[in-house]
Amino acid sequence: MIRVGVNGYGTIGKRVADAVAAQPDMEVAGVAKTQPNFEAHTAVERGYSMYAAIPERAPLFGDAGIEIAGVVDELVADADVIVDCTPSGIGAENRSMYASYDTPAIFQGGEDASVAQVSFNARANYDDARGADTVRVVSCNTTGLSRLVAPLEEEYGVEKVRATLVRRGGDPSQHSRGPINDILPDPIGIPSHHGPDVQTIFPDLSIETMGLKVPATLMHVHALNVTLGSDVTAAHVRQLLESQSRVYVIPEGIGLDGAGRLKDFALDAGRPRGDLWENCVWGESIAVEGRDLYLFQAVHQESDVVPENVDAVRAVTDSADAEESIERTNETLGIGL
Amino acid sequence: MIRVGVNGYGTIGKRVADAVAAQPDMEVAGVAKTQPNFEAHTAVERGYSMYAAIPERAPLFGDAGIEIAGVVDELVADADVIVDCTPSGIGAENRSMYASYDTPAIFQGGEDASVAQVSFNARANYDDARGADTVRVVSCNTTGLSRLVAPLEEEYGVEKVRATLVRRGGDPSQHSRGPINDILPDPIGIPSHHGPDVQTIFPDLSIETMGLKVPATLMHVHALNVTLGSDVTAAHVRQLLESQSRVYVIPEGIGLDGAGRLKDFALDAGRPRGDLWENCVWGESIAVEGRDLYLFQAVHQESDVVPENVDAVRAVTDSADAEESIERTNETLGIGL
Amino acid sequence: MIRVGVNGYGTIGKRVADAVAAQPDMEVAGVAKTQPNFEAHTAVERGYSMYAAIPERAPLFGDAGIEIAGVVDELVADADVIVDCTPSGIGAENRSMYASYDTPAIFQGGEDASVAQVSFNARANYDDARGADTVRVVSCNTTGLSRLVAPLEEEYGVEKVRATLVRRGGDPSQHSRGPINDILPDPIGIPSHHGPDVQTIFPDLSIETMGLKVPATLMHVHALNVTLGSDVTAAHVRQLLESQSRVYVIPEGIGLDGAGRLKDFALDAGRPRGDLWENCVWGESIAVEGRDLYLFQAVHQESDVVPENVDAVRAVTDSADAEESIERTNETLGIGL
Amino acid sequence: MIRVGVNGYGTIGKRVADAVAAQPDMEVAGVAKTQPNFEAHTAVERGYSMYAAIPERAPLFGDAGIEIAGVVDELVADADVIVDCTPSGIGAENRSMYASYDTPAIFQGGEDASVAQVSFNARANYDDARGADTVRVVSCNTTGLSRLVAPLEEEYGVEKVRATLVRRGGDPSQHSRGPINDILPDPIGIPSHHGPDVQTIFPDLSIETMGLKVPATLMHVHALNVTLGSDVTAAHVRQLLESQSRVYVIPEGIGLDGAGRLKDFALDAGRPRGDLWENCVWGESIAVEGRDLYLFQAVHQESDVVPENVDAVRAVTDSADAEESIERTNETLGIGL
Numbered sequence A, B, C, D: 001m002i003r004v005g006v007n008g009y010g011t012i013g014k015r016v017a018d019a020v021a022a023q024p025d026m027e028v029a030g031v032a033k034t035q036p037n038f039e040a041h042t043a044v045e046r047g048y049s050m051y052a053a054i055p056e057r058a059p060l061f062g063d064a065g066i067e068i069a070g071v072v073d074e075l076v077a078d079a080d081v082i083v084d085c086t087p088s089g090i091g092a093e094n095r096s097m098y099a100s101y102d103t104p105a106i107f108q109g110g111e112d113a114s115v116a117q118v119s120f121n122a123r124a125n126y127d128d129a130r131g132a133d134t135v136r137v138v139s140c141n142t143t144g145l146s147r148l149v150a151p152l153e154e155e156y157g158v159e160k161v162r163a164t165l166v167r168r169g170g171d172p173s174q175h176s177r178g179p180i181n182d183i184l185p186d187p188i189g190i191p192s193h194h195g196p197d198v199q200t201i202f203p204d205l206s207i208e209t210m211g212l213k214v215p216a217t218l219m220h221v222h223a224l225n226v227t228l229g230s231d232v233t234a235a236h237v238r239q240l241l242e243s244q245s246r247v248y249v250i251p252e253g254i255g256l257d258g259a260g261r262l263k264d265f266a267l268d269a270g271r272p273r274g275d276l277w278e279n280c281v282w283g284e285s286i287a288v289e290g291r292d293l294y295l296f297q298a299v300h301q302e303s304d305v306v307p308e309n310v311d312a313v314r315a316v317t318d319s320a321d322a323e324e325s326i327e328r329t330n331e332t333l334g335i336g337l
């Protein structure tokens, strides 16, 4: 049993904890939080030991009726692997703490690539992370792009990726984020940081990304153009994507025409939190002109990195190879629509 | 076993079907749909027999790989009770079909009160519906208001209700509904139709409602003022509301400060589809000045009427009294946060 | 000629400057800004002398090709009156600077009432501000409420005001403000701070306000209930409101059914920036039941306080009485639709 | 004097009428409307003769206190040119009426290209429309794309255009349009209809467009990639675009970072209705990699086609050449920021 600690129990952390708890070879050593809000109460109900992420705030938990098992240092000491799910930038601050306890650490995509030895996507470069002390699971957008690039690269070769990322402004519960009624090039400069981030996974890839932010909360949507190494047909690409375990090719004619309905679909299917761990590629959108492939995909920012974190735990503990890990994660979570 | 047919399998219908399936004394006789979209596929996976709501469209289901059990008439003939969850106005058109098969029918709040013998809210007037042939479960907003008025009326007497209903523009998957960036008095005339609708449950109630529509999809929020029959304290009202099984009094200090976080809370708690069947009353908002009570509540339009429909099935079949039915519904669904 | 300085040239400041420039008895002594953004360029094109609000940043203006006339202290020294339009809280910090130059100062509603000797609404309490050294023009919402309360109080007496304020989340250009898809009671506690703020204008008024924030940028909308001192008819109230120079009673049947169309109407009418200086009361919504009046109004947060600032300048300089000032302001700006 | 009739006086029609009225060589023969809403009242105030677009509804205007000059047929008979600004599809229905009076007609981009002999963009193909009986001014998006393609094609040659169009869901006053909280590939199929529409102007252009719809009302934003015929530098492209009279290259560092602030800028500048007739290209975004150009631009859907309509009037009446017309239109409207 790999004992996994989760530091930072928000949008990503709570999902990672639940996913870890669902693995036969892992258990949740505990979760660390800064404050006893509603998510802390759910954590307790799920049976996760609670640790205070900020020692001085520990008494707040008691006041709120939540018993804590200790402070974050103790969790780090106790765990075999720590998954840091704190807000962007805090992970880097925590790194030395993890190192001081010799606990391998997995960071999230909000951190700079320099936070860890390896940037990670299970489909693309699992082996690079085997036995590493520090690994960074790339961001939701980069994960979404990597899952497409990997098979396209293997099958056809990729000459150039051009991606426009139409990003949600904030997650559903982040009510202080905007915009309310605007379309923002973000960043205005081209390429956006997303391209270089994909290159942490595919160092030789030629990729240009343009980012925007819009007033929506459910999913990011990517408009993608990939110039492939050889001539292809849309049908062939579709088949390839359908064969990827973490890509869902949306069938035509069933009304799944945007993020709202995709989320409804996931909720109807009984997915926990309505999570969509898979890239959702519109089958109807897959178009080819010569070696140029075009498609739309939606990416659920709150959950697509979750299975990647689970795989990263196996990679750093070198307890399974890529195929085994991905298959086990998929099966336990119920990935595949 | 009460065999319940569900005609119209959209936002409300699919939830009603699942809630019926969870009852020990009921089973889903089948569901009728107009088209084989993604919701139809989920219905099949859940094991519900599928009927074509529009006979001419029956072949579309076969084309989409969905086997149908027949057309809606057959479902109506077969079922002990039919729950009509079709869009506003269609229910009234369906009434004679239900009558022709002598199948008791439950309609939704989108229909005029005249569609049925009784307008229904389990907490307020269950008995009126016992043995009725036709019952209308009142709308999400009226349900939300009735659940508050009933205990206040019983405990203190209600002199006057003044409610401002800040309504979501559409459900999360209804992407063709607006507004995008507007605040609309809707209707502009005062009182809105909601007041009279509450009076279908409380005929003698003095109530004025003002309705608005805003660019949000998650929940309605009500700003309420109730002039009570006697002097009260906020603490006493709070206790009263906390004792109501379908009212959740949101505790202070845990960050549940809007609809987004309430929905996250419900998803974290493992609720199917993140449903919030209960009125969510902000404890911190309960304020009293003399006999005037003020409070805010949020109402989940997609689900608050669902337990009411289950109770209505027991009422029309006269198979349980109010207390029994409400308790059984609550227990099987997991109502209570 | 009253020489008016404007410190803080954002949403409110730029409008106040233009309104001052339109007065025959005033001129713009200059405007102070913190940074040379696009609004600074417009200021220059309008011929306003530019002052650096933060002396250390003065060189930035030169770099951007904007000549400055000095730093804010010089503007304060030079002006007969200063209108502080800086963000909430900064006004209070600036107060001692204004005092040190003996320059009478007008603050905005983002400041606490304690920032000034008098809280001000031209229609309601102009005389209180005559000759004052410091005056605070109350917020957009309080201004909107005061303009209704004043005539109702005079004509019928007001027993109780209950107002639900459905507030826009941010101004159109404030893209970092949310919520994106939420309805937030804000504050959750009742009464909101708006009621006490109205009482800075009407100390004896009994008023309860409930505030919410929604994902819209154009206008606030108020749902109002006023218990009057005597029985009235809707027609009589309507006539009264139609006689108020800063209230626009929206006629029925011309399609002005929300904030979006009201703004379009103002833009079509050639209003600068599409400003709606008047309260916009839906005529159709005016309803009376006994002594209880109900109505909806929309308030343009970016501009309704602008004429009030102009009047406040005349009040502190004691250069006109209320009637004269209001009439002159209205005429020069073109108030009245 | 060219007498111009405007049939359909909504978002586009009212702007076209005002722009025509500003031309020294044109006058507004009258405008035709279907109903006497607030826009009709503004038309009257602007001195435009009002015609009933639907004869049976003529009496409604009288009832609303608006005197009409006749019905639309009379306007068509009287005018030298008619500009049809009715909703998509209605223009095609009106075509035979215009033909029956031998009145040259200009249609809008909501119509199929087949509605007219020529699809029109002043910068790109003015001469094609000289003396034509029917001309279609292409849509807001196509106009925005054409204004970029024309100079790029002339200067460098264009090998391929790839454009992602992030489109606003509805105009500010269209409150019944959505989505509220969604990102919709629209259409899902690739290429979208926009590419072929650009080819009505540039028949030989190789272009792929991907369209999306988001919950915003102010402007469309285009993420553009153009593979040019020769190597260029970003500086050279920027200079080229800055030389285009209907392109505004947004300077860095002045805070114009999205549609909200661009609109504020236009309003501050005193533009009627805050209109932005120019393509707004972010200077900072112009990036070049080999022969690949990338940039973001915002397009104001309500107004960018307005100067094109004015030029189209001169083209069909053959009363000026392209350069003369564009210059006159620009000067009278105040184009150029």
Ligand SMILES: NC(=O)c1ccc[n+]([C@@H]2O[C@H](COP(=O)([O-])OP(=O)(O)OC[C@H]3O[C@@H](n4cnc5c(N)ncnc54)[C@H](O)[C@@H]3O)[C@@H](O)[C@H]2O)c1
Pocket: A007, A008, A009, A010, A011, A012, A013, A032, A033, A034, A035, A053, A054, A085, A086, A087, A088, A089, A090, A108, A109, A110, A111, A139, A140, A171, A301, A302, A305
């Ligand atoms: N939300 C997304 O869409 C998303 C997607 C992919 C990756 N990420 C990345 O995941 C990471 C976490 O993001 P999130 O969205 O879950 O954020 P979040 O704000 O939802 O959760 C962060 C949690 O960390 C807690 N926290 C704050 N400071 C802490 C500290 N010093 N120690 C421990 N806990 C602390 C917060 O209280 C909160 O519970 C970030 O790097 C982010 O960039 C986020």
Ligand SMILES: NC(=O)c1ccc[n+]([C@@H]2O[C@H](COP(=O)([O-])OP(=O)(O)OC[C@H]3O[C@@H](n4cnc5c(N)ncnc54)[C@H](O)[C@@H]3O)[C@@H](O)[C@H]2O)c1
Pocket: B007, B008, B009, B010, B011, B012, B013, B032, B033, B034, B035, B053, B054, B085, B086, B087, B088, B089, B090, B108, B109, B110, B111, B138, B139, B140, B171, B301, B302, B305
């Ligand atoms: N969605 C809400 O917020 C909400 C809340 C409370 C009550 N209601 C009421 O519930 C009823 C259903 O609303 P909904 O939101 O579930 O609508 P919906 O549009 O989500 O679902 C309606 C379903 O009925 C189907 N349908 C259409 N015509 C039909 C026909 N002739 N026969 C059978 N099925 C047909 C549609 O295909 C769809 O699946 C309405 O009366 C509505 O007013 C809705």
Ligand SMILES: NC(=O)c1ccc[n+]([C@@H]2O[C@H](COP(=O)([O-])OP(=O)(O)OC[C@H]3O[C@@H](n4cnc5c(N)ncnc54)[C@H](O)[C@@H]3O)[C@@H](O)[C@H]2O)c1
Pocket: C007, C008, C009, C010, C011, C012, C013, C032, C033, C034, C035, C053, C054, C085, C086, C087, C088, C089, C090, C108, C109, C110, C111, C138, C139, C140, C171, C301, C302, C305
């Ligand atoms: N925007 C509204 O809806 C609205 C309505 C009524 C009242 N108010 C009040 O008006 C005041 C101004 O609000 P606003 O919306 O115009 O804000 P804003 O942010 O649009 O403008 C404030 C301006 O002040 C400048 N500034 C910041 N610090 C400064 C300093 N130290 N010295 C001088 N200038 C400084 C900013 O750069 C900006 O130009 C606040 O008190 C606000 O509460 C705002």
Ligand SMILES: NC(=O)c1ccc[n+]([C@@H]2O[C@H](COP(=O)([O-])OP(=O)(O)OC[C@H]3O[C@@H](n4cnc5c(N)ncnc54)[C@H](O)[C@@H]3O)[C@@H](O)[C@H]2O)c1
Pocket: D007, D008, D009, D010, D011, D012, D013, D032, D033, D034, D035, D053, D054, D085, D086, D087, D088, D089, D090, D108, D109, D110, D111, D138, D139, D140, D171, D301, D302, D305
């Ligand atoms: N709004 C935009 O963003 C935009 C941009 C570019 C092009 N267009 C195109 O311009 C055209 C007009 O669009 P709009 O946005 O101005 O629409 P709109 O709905 O704002 O205005 C259309 C006007 O035509 C009137 N009308 C309806 N039926 C009529 C009839 N039979 N005869 C005469 N008038 C009638 C309507 O009452 C309305 O006043 C469409 O082809 C549209 O695709 C619109």
